[in-house]
Amino acid sequence: MKERTSVKLTLAYDGTDFHGFARQPGLRTVQGELEKWLSEASERPVEVIGASRTDAGVHAGAQAVQFAADSLKVPPERLMAYARGTLPHDLTIRNWEVVPADFHVRFAARWKTYRYMLDLGQVPDVFVRRFATHVPQPLSEEAMREGASALHGTHDFTSFCAAKAEQTDKVRTIYRIHFFRQSDDLMAIDVTGNGFLYHMVRNIVGTLVEVGKGKIPPTALAPILEAHDRRAAGPTAPPQGLTLWHIEYHKDWLDDQ
């Protein structure tokens, strides 16, 4: 019996013109476009599993998907070349690898980093407008860093989870919230953790922006966490500033092959 060949792809996409990652009937989604493309390159319809269900408008620098490649007519090593000119312009394959049959693209992830970009210029920068949220008000980065430090570590993140989320276990670990400037006006906030609840990064950033504006004191972050109540935290930052930036996998899964 031939062993099932499982392939992992690393994708980048500009989420602006997608209705999110997850397949939805009649809507343009990343999963939908990718499955249509892979199915055309295969003898049978292909379904993919994604590591993260990014929302409508959210981008990816390194989303991971896996699929059973047994019916592929294009050899996996030629998929990236085949993608050129056949995949939509806002979706690219950055890397591919054959993975062991028991690999699971979601459960094998060790940690993920999401990047949120804030355009702090007085006038929105047209060159980053698809990937950053414009905040013309002055922000205190010092206050934001102080507020963010309260979120490091393992906590029940109910206060930062969309009320409609299906996840029941709300405990997650944030390893790092890292602030840096890509340019004078472009602030990046990298949030790295072992997993994320629905809207968690956008709710954290929305709250930290309020801290930066001076509307929420940085010392309020600990009590907000303790409240276990979404209403305690700040607003949800808009999707277009968010990019799934990196997914780190357990080496064990990938070195077995």
Place this chain on the structure above:
Amino acid sequence: MKERTSVKLTLAYDGTDFHGFARQPGLRTVQGELEKWLSEASERPVEVIGASRTDAGVHAGAQAVQFAADSLKVPPERLMAYARGTLPHDLTIRNWEVVPADFHVRFAARWKTYRYMLDLGQVPDVFVRRFATHVPQPLSEEAMREGASALHGTHDFTSFCAAKAEQTDKVRTIYRIHFFRQSDDLMAIDVTGNGFLYHMVRNIVGTLVEVGKGKIPPTALAPILEAHDRRAAGPTAPPQGLTLWHIEYHKDWLDDQ
């Protein structure tokens, strides 16, 4: 008699969804959108003059326009705030100033810089795809620099001017062609000169890319210039990599007010 108030605006735009700068009936253009917007803010229809007629797909970090502001209902100092939410998202006003009545936005320009961006990654970067041209083949930057050095100075640039151009005097001065990396895979080429012929920067870049690929030797640039024949040079680089980056004005014009 009230003196005519002339206002200069500095614009940035993402040219992807515009049919170029110049007004054209029935097409979405920068001039068309700006005049429509200014006219709605004025008692009479407003016409603008642009410093540069950027082509379809070409962007601007700092295009300049001027217009007679006498019938403006919004005071010039409030135009930028008024623009927020009323101008299309891909067109912004970065600056404004009242200029002397005899100022001319085109003739008062001392020099301009155009930036051309090349994405040299194996896979196109989705985050820069609107503003860079993807060239997956390896390029010799050293050969490109050597070739570019032959173009510095005052020359008849007929070989780099679109055959259909209306300009009759083809002599221009290039002050500098500057190469740098915005990131490992993103090469920027800044071309600074006292004026540019139709498609001149795109023809220079298209030729330099051929030099980088080894298809044209860098020593061929001087004879290509001497040929005074568009067919001697390389192809026209695509518009989306090009951005009108800076226009420098004579201080005399602007300090008079």
